[in-house]
Amino acid sequence: MQDYTQDKNQLLSRAFPGCRRLIPEDIWRQLVATAESADDFADLLGNRAAGLELEPYLDELARMEFYIFNLATENISVQEYSETLSVNPTLQLFDNSWNNLACLINGASEDSAPEKTGELVMIWRHPVGGRIKAKKVENEDLLAMKIALEELSVHAVAKEGGIHVAAVESALIRALDEGVLIGPEPLIRRDWKPALYKDVDPSFFTARIFSLQWHITQACDLHCRHCYDRKQYSMLSLTQEIGILDDLAEFCNSHHVHGQVTFSGGNPLLHPNFTRLYQEAADRGFTTAILGNPATREEIEQLQAIQPLAFYQVSLEGLQEHNNYMRGMGHFQKVLSFLSLLRELGVFSMVMLTLTRDNMKQVLPLAERLRNKVDLFTFNRLSLVGEGANLSAVDPGEFPNFLRSYAAAVGTNPCLGIKDNLLNIVYHEQERTLFGGCTGFGCGAAFNFITVLADGTVHACRKFPSPLGNILNNSLDEIYHAEVTKRYRDGASECQACTIRPVCGGCLAVAHSHGLDIFRQKDPYCFIDFKDTDC
Template identity: 25%
Template sequence: MAPHPPQSRPSTGPDPSAIDTSRRPFVLIWEVTQACDLACDHCRADAHPARHPDELTTSEGKHLLDQAREFGPGQLVVLSGGDPLTRPDLVELIEYGTSRGLRMTLTPSGTSSLTPETVHRLSDAGVTRLAVSLDGATPDTHDTFRGESGSFEQTVRAARAARDAGLPVQINTTVCAQTVDELPALRDLVDELGAVLWSVFFLVPIGRGRVLEPITPDRAETVMQWLSEVSDDAPFGVKTTEAPFYRRVAIQHRRDANETPTDDDIGRRLGITAGDGFAFVSHTGELYPSGFLPESAGTVRDGGLVERYRESELFQSLRDRDALRGKCGACEFRHVCGGSRSRAYAHTGDPLASDPLCAYVPDGYSGPLPEGRVSGD
């Protein structure tokens, strides 16, 4: 049988600088399932092998993709999990989203199902980028973290298959006390695999991640400075997830902090945070600002995605940087950073509180300080 002909897919999306994040998200994530064969230490979803009986059906999923198209042409949609490959209709959903003019990307788990043949089938269906996770630079460190022997080799094999198929590869890495020392070796591996982007996720303590030890604010600051230096020379892009103060560090690394920054010098739109340029639809159709901020703006099973993103009180409050409290509210970088609203919520129950991982103290600020810091630091 001849291979399935590649789908016509949007090659580029809208200009990031032209996106009004009060009207549309830069990134829309759909958690198509929570089923996964891995038992990763940091799993937000606390995933299990079995699929949930109330997952969105194929028909409901297509309706969701129709709603996503209402945001405008070239909307970026990330299919995540769990492991999306556990859904037998995954290729059908990708083909449908591609036919609707959406940029469909995928974050599969590094399991035995992620074969080179599967990667080519996903590419033919219209996937525009494959994002795989590497949390250690060796089979021992990665597989221990992921709870599955062989996950490292399967992930690396899939990344190479994607590269060979001409499918851009993104590498996702979780940063916590267990993984932080792996970062330099991982940087070299990301380069070796020919990835276009390294997305470095700083742990948020929800799901299984509650049992992991985060790094300290001062260590996070050091890592951010290192990542900023990596981004200067690396042949791939560098971004952080749930650590938007990387933008502040990158700006300080490149210019006088007293200037009013207009971009982050790393080729991406500033200020994307939970609910502001970012939205997440759960496997059962609940709309959240982020998968790490489980406050629902309502279900989108029967419609309302666009309206809820634009008009719900929850999302509107998260887009008001002047409503931030504590140190984040006093920070001159709040409009280009904004702090992790998910981490603030995980620690305090208040999504507008300060991000406890950020070590920066604005001049003249006299309120509560990050862990381990005192006035005058």
């Protein structure tokens, strides 16, 4: 009898860990003795909680914990992809009368104490990796599930709800990423075998979003000392430009991915038909963003009325004196004022810095200056292309310690973003979780993004000459699957055996800047310890 009670105690403790923590030891023993099985434990708590002066929400917590326990012990597998959009078959909804119970399951602090206000919680097993997740159901979760269950059109839902198509698409992408929905397999995926890269999460091998970085004009109201291309290109007609958006829409549809158009230049707002192109991109359901220079309130409000920007990125090259030397007098303060405007208008703001030998020591001080002023601040290393060839690149011997200092500062300054692929070497050294690198998938050149110039020329990456053809002569599908494009996608052969390759690959533009064979030789700044990897 004692062994049976002990076994039952162990079973119930495993099945209901949150309840176990919240119930005093003597009362827990009483409940264990009374319970006939784990199946009726939640009902037992519901009937006895008041008399035992226990928390009144324990029965609801127990029902969720028992479902999690069953998912874990039965080891139910979930198909990763399906031919049509569907709700994850393991997903179950719990209509609770108390809130914050999902927080208790996820180990939240005392600040998230349950309150009797009601909350809908969903629990499911993620199809990739099998992790069991619990979270409060948000409106966009309900929207995504409704679209899948009722087989609704994204455009019809957007029209009926008076919302932007991109917002509906984004809700679906998030639901697919979280494993709430299961859909067709995205065809933007690495050809590599995940088993060869044991330190990398399998999610880094497949992209659900494909980005077009579109340099629609070379016209610019600045003349920066590191500009990589001042060349003037012949402009396309508006019909040809709209045709590029149609081509992108067809590509994304056939590859089961969501499209993003990031307008750049030059200064994209100087394009004579910019507002029309922005509208056309929004009408096709693309997420829209801008890499540009400070704009007026009226310009931003006009764009926001068409479709809210995913982000607006501007550049700074260091603290005020150095930045104004690089970009022109008054530019630093103009950017700070513009960041304030973006915050006021609810636009996610980003600041990019081109890292050189002259401004490396200004990065962290600038980050402090930007604290609470920008949503994300990060850097790209200088590409010695165009006028940038006249500047000095960072000393490779100093770069590792700079990255270590930067990585440490990320934990204390919320605006600091992580982007440079080689930061993953630092994370690998420190046994921290690896992140997605430059584009979310390591070097994303010709993988999950592609660049189109004002004349239709396509490049793998804008930071260095990497021509793939012209979108007026070949479709995006033809260009993407061409052999030359695959070579850029694969990157340096020296990197292929490295255990962190899927989230790294270095920077092809930097390797090109140093005269290396980018298809064979790795980033000259790479400092990974060969003894700790399979490189």
